[in-house]
Amino acid sequence: FYRVCNYNWAIFLYSLKQYCEEGEGLPYHKRKF
Template structure:
């Protein structure tokens, strides 16, 4: 990943320069906002060339990753990849 934009405590934007072929050229951003003493993260994974089964898998896995991050931040324990139950 190449950092395209970095605003401390607010935003991180990456451009994928080397990975799975479908990821190369995509942009991933994390927007961080505080509301009423709570942090909110908005993830965007943009610039996909087409919707494929891999795209759908990544969409699901990003959602699970964010859920695991939420668990870690709130409860002190995330959900490791190998312990996920589908």
């Protein structure tokens, strides 16, 4: 369970970073796990 949460959080932070740097990115709620 902890690994899944940590994995999702890492992807969320990565998406946020990409959005801030490039001004674009996939919305977190539209990603499928």
